[in-house]
Amino acid sequence: MEITLDKHSANQASVKIKLNEADYQPKVDAKLKDYAKKANIKGFRPGKAPVSMVKRMYGTSVLVDEINSMLSSSLNEYLKGQTFRILGDPLPVIEDADKIDWNNQKDFEFEYKIGFVENVDIQLEGSLEAISYSIEMDEKEVDNTIENLRSQYGNMTNPEVSEENDFLYGDLKAIDGSFEKTFSLPLSKVDGRSLKKFLGLKKEDTVELDPSKVIKEDLAGVVGVTEEEAAQLTGKFEFTVKNINRTELAELNQEFFDKLFGEGQVDTEEAFRAKVRDIMSENYNKELKVYSDEQIKEQLIAKTNIDLPEAFLKEWLLKANDGKVTAEQVEKEYPIYAKQLSWTIISNELAKNNEIQAEHEDVIEKTKDMIREQFASSGLGAQLEASMDMFVDNYLKGNEGQNYMQMLTSVQNDKVLTFVKEKANAKEEKISVDKFQKLLAN
Known part of the structure; x- marks a missing residue:
């Protein structure tokens, strides 16, 4: 041979x-x-x-x-x-x-x-701008969240007279008879300059309006029509009230606390507010970690500049997925695949050169955290923990062992990114929710 x-x-x-x-x-x-x-x-x-x-x-x-x-x-x-x-x-x-x-x-x-x-050269020291963000929770954000929770768990009523933030269920008709639609109008969507005429209404009251000027955003979604139809909703229309719907906010009492967090977990308004703040902070910080990690990955991919065999990989992807994807789909999705592959190469190279290993115990703990997160709002608590080993075992054995390998890879990536942040002397920065939203928008 x-x-x-x-x-x-x-x-x-x-x-x-x-x-x-x-x-x-x-x-x-x-x-x-x-x-x-x-x-x-x-x-x-x-x-x-x-x-x-x-x-x-x-x-x-x-x-x-x-x-x-x-x-x-x-x-x-x-x-x-x-x-x-x-x-x-x-x-x-x-x-x-x-x-x-x-x-x-x-x-x-x-x-x-x-x-x-070959010859993957990864430069860490002094070449990365690594920032570990954490959220600085604004009390206004906490107030808004609590208001939303109270609304979500509140009682629906049908008052006689409309007030701000009510929903008016009724018929919208063009004066010339060319359009008619029944829908629920949230007064929160009504432009402030037009809101006054929708307050104090009763059943069967009628209001004249120009929908394109009164409904300040997402006209098509609010009325329930296509964007093309919404473009025609301009001029003289009438809206006739058929019903008024109002959500009464849930009382801040023990019943409400128990519904949200489980029996006896919170017993005062102060503790309730602190719990909401902690959960919000935890959720935002998880998103911020994902954002920070992705920024570091992109920098490493750009700086390492791995020369991938593009023509070969496209041919291989097409043949490996024979009949499942087209050449056009491979062409379209290749940039995403190339980015993921480049990161995998970098992660494996850093792990090998720096003796970074994903241990079995790490896989177990990460899987437990994932399961706890999935069942966070179930209220199972102690019952979940009592059956945790069974849940973990079933998950890791699932998908013919692929779940275990995916979790092993995820643990390695976490350890590699932690190592990179240490080497790059990552800066810590607290940011507001508004700034976080702006970061995501960029």
Whole structure:
């Protein structure tokens, strides 16, 4: 057997494997003898058919199987011994394979295309602007959240007279009769200059309006029409009230506290407010960590500038997902894939060079945290913790073990990013919710 590597560029190459009869024939003969011992062929007692007959019947298929097995194992072993990192899987050159005469040919040559990267140079010290953000909670944000919670758990009523923040259920009609629609109008969506005419209304009262001027945002969504239809909602219309809906805010009492956090978890308004603030801070800080981590990843990807074999990877993605994606879809999604692949290469390289390992115990703890987060609003509490080991075991064994490998990768990424932040002397910065929203918008 002869294996040769021919590099076409800095990230693509071909591997040729030459086989002669001495490489494969002993294994083929041994397999045919084994077939003969077990074969049940008409006219012969089981296991008594001549090897020559078995060879005529099964020789070609055994030859193909044995050569394919040799190619797979030999190619994998050869590539393991290289210094570069293989990407995707080797792609056989089909044009050459189609020319093979399995019945008469003795010597064979096979060619595979490969994509790879080498010499990944990652610079950390002094080259990154790493910032670890944390939220500085504004009491106004806490007030708004509490108001929303009270509204969400409040009681729906149907008052006689409309007030600010009510919902008016009624009929919208064009004066010329060209349009008619029944919908619920939230007065919070009404422009402040027009709000006064919608206050103090009763059932069957009618208001004249120009919808395009009165409903200050998302006219199509509020009325329940298409954007094209909404563009026509201008001019003289009438809105007739059929019902008034109002949500009475839930009382800040023990029943409300228990509904939100579980029985006895909070017993005073002060404790309730502190709990809401803590949960909000925790949620914002989780989002900020994701944001900070993504910023660091993007910097590392840009600075490391890994030269990926784009043409090879696109071909491999198309063949690996045979029938599931089109060439157009691969072309469209490739930038996202390339970014993810570049980060994976960087993460693995940093982990290898700095002895960063994801331990089994880390996987277990991360899975527990994920499950607790998923059931955070269920109120299960102690029952969840009592069954936690079962939940963790079921999840990690799911998807044929892929869940475990994904969680292992996630733990490694967390550890690598922590290491990067330490090396880069990440700055800590507290920011307001408003600034956080602006960061996300950029």
